Amino acid sequence: MKALAFASRNMKELLRDMISYIFCLGLPIVMLIVMTLINRSIPQMEGAPQVFNIEKLTPAIAIFAMTFLMLFVCIRVSSDRSSAFLTRLYASPMKSSDFIVGYIVPFAVTGVFQTVITYFCGEMIALIVNGESLPVGYMLLSIPLLIPSIVLFIGIGIIFGTFFNAKAAPGLCSAVITAVAILGGIWMDIDTMGDGWKTVCSCLPFYHSVQYARYAMVGNFDDMLTPLLICTAFAVVIFTVSVMAFSFKMKSDKK
Amino acid sequence: MKTAIKTVDLTKKFGDKTAVNHMNLEIYEGEIFGLLGVNGAGKTTTIRMLTGLSAVTDGDAYVFDLDIKKDLQKIKSLINVSTQETAVAENLTVKENLKFIADIYGISDEAAKTSMQNIISSLELGEVQNQKAKTLSGGWQRRLSIAMALITNPKIIFLDEPTLGLDVLARRELWKVVQSLKGKVTVILTTHYLEEVEALCDRIAVMTNGKIKALGTADELKKSVGKDSLEDAFVEIVEN
Ligand SMILES: Nc1ncnc2c1ncn2[C@@H]1O[C@H](COP(=O)(O)OP(=O)(O)OP(=O)(O)O)[C@@H](O)[C@H]1O
Ligand SMILES: [Mg+2]
Numbered sequence: 001m002k003a004l005a006f007a008s009r010n011m012k013e014l015l016r017d018m019i020s021y022i023f024c025l026g027l028p029i030v031m032l033i034v035m036t037l038i039n040r041s042i043p044q045m046e047g048a049p050q051v052f053n054i055e056k057l058t059p060a061i062a063i064f065a066m067t068f069l070m071l072f073v074c075i076r077v078s079s080d081r082s083s084a085f086l087t088r089l090y091a092s093p094m095k096s097s098d099f100i101v102g103y104i105v106p107f108a109v110t111g112v113f114q115t116v117i118t119y120f121c122g123e124m125i126a127l128i129v130n131g132e133s134l135p136v137g138y139m140l141l142s143i144p145l146l147i148p149s150i151v152l153f154i155g156i157g158i159i160f161g162t163f164f165n166a167k168a169a170p171g172l173c174s175a176v177i178t179a180v181a182i183l184g185g186i187w188m189d190i191d192t193m194g195d196g197w198k199t200v201c202s203c204l205p206f207y208h209s210v211q212y213a214r215y216a217m218v219g220n221f222d223d224m225l226t227p228l229l230i231c232t233a234f235a236v237v238i239f240t241v242s243v244m245a246f247s248f249k250m251k252s253d254k255k
Numbered sequence: 256m257k258t259a260i261k262t263v264d265l266t267k268k269f270g271d272k273t274a275v276n277h278m279n280l281e282i283y284e285g286e287i288f289g290l291l292g293v294n295g296a297g298k299t300t301t302i303r304m305l306t307g308l309s310a311v312t313d314g315d316a317y318v319f320d321l322d323i324k325k326d327l328q329k330i331k332s333l334i335n336v337s338t339q340e341t342a343v344a345e346n347l348t349v350k351e352n353l354k355f356i357a358d359i360y361g362i363s364d365e366a367a368k369t370s371m372q373n374i375i376s377s378l379e380l381g382e383v384q385n386q387k388a389k390t391l392s393g394g395w396q397r398r399l400s401i402a403m404a405l406i407t408n409p410k411i412i413f414l415d416e417p418t419l420g421l422d423v424l425a426r427r428e429l430w431k432v433v434q435s436l437k438g439k440v441t442v443i444l445t446t447h448y449l450e451e452v453e454a455l456c457d458r459i460a461v462m463t464n465g466k467i468k469a470l471g472t473a474d475e476l477k478k479s480v481g482k483d484s485l486e487d488a489f490v491e492i493v494e495n
Contacts, residue, residue, distance in 0.1 A: 005358035009344055009351075016346040016387070084340035088403070091306045091338075092359050093331045254310045255269075 002094050006102030010076060014106060020072060024110060028065040028118045032057065036125050051189055055134055058122030059142070059213035060186040062115045063206070066150055067180050069114070070157035071173040073107045077161025078169040081249075090254075096247040104154055111150035115143055135219055142216030145228065148235040149209040155238035162245045180206045205234035256283040259411055259441040260305065264314030267300050267465075274300040276465035277314060284410075287433060287442040289456035291449075293493060297465040298445040299339050302413045305443075306336045318411065332360060337404035339415040339445075341396045345389035349380055349399055352388055353406045360407040367406070374402045377432050379425075394420050401429065411441040418451060430454055449485045461492045468492050 014020050032054075039052035050056055080086045089099075119139050126134045156176060160169045181187065184206035190198055201207040208227035215224035260282040267275040275297045282288045290298045303309035305316055307327045316323045318330045343352050353374065357367035375381050378398050383391060388399060397420050404412055414433070418426045433455050436442055446452060452459055453473045461469040461476070469476055469492045473485050482488040 001361065002359045005355055009347060009355050012351070013344065013346045084338050084342035085344055087308060087338055087340075088336065088342040088356075089359065091308055091331065091334075091336050092356070093328060093361065094359050095328075098359075254308060 003098040003101035003105075006089075006094065006098055007105040010102055011106035011109070013076065014072065014110065020110075023068040024065065024072065024114050025117055027068065028061050028114065029121050031061050031064070032118065032121050032125060035061075036129055040129065051185070051187060054122055054126045054130065055217060056214055058119060058126075058134065059217045060184070060210050061122075062118040062146065063149055063184065063209045063213050064180060064186050065114050065118055066111055066153040067173070067177040069107050069111050069150065070153040070160075070176065071170060073103060073154050073157035074161040074169045074173050075166065077103060077158055077246075078164060078166040081161070081253075082166050090250065096243075096250050099250070100158070100243050100246055103158060104151070107154050107157075108147070108150050111154070112143065112147070115146055115150075119143065135217070138219035139217055141219075142213065145216050145224075146213060148228070148232040149213070152205055152209070152231065152235040152238050155235065155242040158242040159238070159245050162242070162249045179204070183207060184210045186210055205231050205238075208234075256286075258282070258317075258320075259284040259286075260316065260318055260443070262301075262305075262314065262316040265301070265304060265311065265316050266313035267297070267304055267309065268312045273465050275304065278465070278467060280460060280467060280470075282441060282443065284441055285438045286457040287437055287444060287455050289452040289459040290443060290445045290462065291452060291459055291489060292445075292462035296462040298462060299415055300465075301462075302336065302415050302443065302445070306334060306413055307331060308336075333409060334411040334413065335360070335404040335407050335409035336413040337401045337415060337417055339419070341393070341400045341420075343388040343396055343399050343403065346387055348387055349375075349384045349391075349402075352399060352403055356403045357406050362407055366408070370406055370408055374405050377428070377435070378402050378405075379428060394422055394425060397421055398425060398429075405432070409440065411443070412436070414442065414444045416445055416447070418446060418448065426451075449489060453485050461489060463493050 035052055035057055036054060123134050123136065126132060157173065160172050164172060183201045183204055185201060190201050190207060208230040212224045212227035212231060258281055262278050262280045265275060265278040266273065278301065290301065292298050300309060304311050305318065305323065307323065307330065311324060319333065321330050323330060344355065347355060350371065353371050354367060375384055378401065380398060380402060383395060388396060391399065401414065401417050404414070418429055421429065433442060444456065458470065458472055459476060460467050469479060471479065476492065477483065477485060477488045480488050480491040482491055
């Protein structure tokens, strides 16, 4: 009940801020459209990278959009932490688990919604531009599979928001957003980038997220399994760290 | 009289700095207790310790015989605090802010509704009840922040400089609200306005450098240093 009340407050704070719509919903849609247009304007050569094809682009952008959830949760946590409002909540009977659940739930719900919108938009583009549908069945099936990625990004956001102040935290998130863009294999095919590069990408969860989302989208569940498991493992670790970080900070704030 | 709060050598140190120094104090149930002192005397730190916002360095304190070091979770649902800084959720309306606090204290919908109506009318928040907190002026946010401490019907309420930034009328309204709590709720109030203390408080503690320098009713304090006004008495107590 306490966690739910806090979740509802965080949801309202998110929904009543215009910026959330622009970044969490507007940006993924715009990126889908722009990338499709770019893809169409460049001549298709044999062996050219396929990353801009709509069935590869849509899941990748869905993952990329989650970085904005990370940014928003991070801003929420860090600005709460610098406000007297959180002090008041610390004095209330809320436990640290209530705080964590209250921060995660609204952003996770937003993440699922964002994915649905992105996939819907991808399907529209596929129909209009290519005249053929994406595999809608697999697409719907893959949405719940993206939850580990959502948890992963929200967890990173909570960790940054917990340890850094409202000025530094968004900057760090931007660094992660850039890293995801470059190392996630969203805009380019990592396989063609050389071994060193690929190793770096494989050590981080982002590339795996994008990979498994792409496999899930086309129903290639055999190839999906490994990156999904890697990403889930990362998500579990990051989530655990975020819970510990917040509880630790809550105690150390009482100095 | 029953004891609401008892501190035993309660001490808070920040590094070398002792903010609260072996404080021994007993506050009775239903009384309005004033905590006076110059800036930095340790009033807020005392409140922070008693509300579980700041760890105790030494000594101990009991709230209704519950140990703040051991039974904090139980204590928390019995008390509420209006912090020195205004503390509201900006994007929630006045009503939503109040309901939210009621929810996290586990107040039933029924009880929350009644006490929301009472508070909205007593602090005259009616005309802004559906306005988002961030669109309110500083003084109105302050009123909301205090209302959020009252909504849970606490047995003990800590008001840290509640009237800071309130206009004369709002201050009078708040005085009325505080007076109506007398006998029912234990109120611990800090302020720099001495007329406020005289109007409201049953007993007053004067703090300097983390210690209680004097304790008693306003009249007792005045008599103890042979002054006619509380302000003169306060200055005398603090400077000597
Ligand atoms: N987090 C902190 N770290 C270090 N010192 C602190 C901290 N909080 C308070 N202090 C110090 O403790 C002392 C008491 O501060 P406190 O805020 O309790 O005073 P106060 O009586 O509430 O003053 P005011 O009337 O200005 O609100 C001050 O010297 C202050 O500098
Ligand atoms: Mg203070």
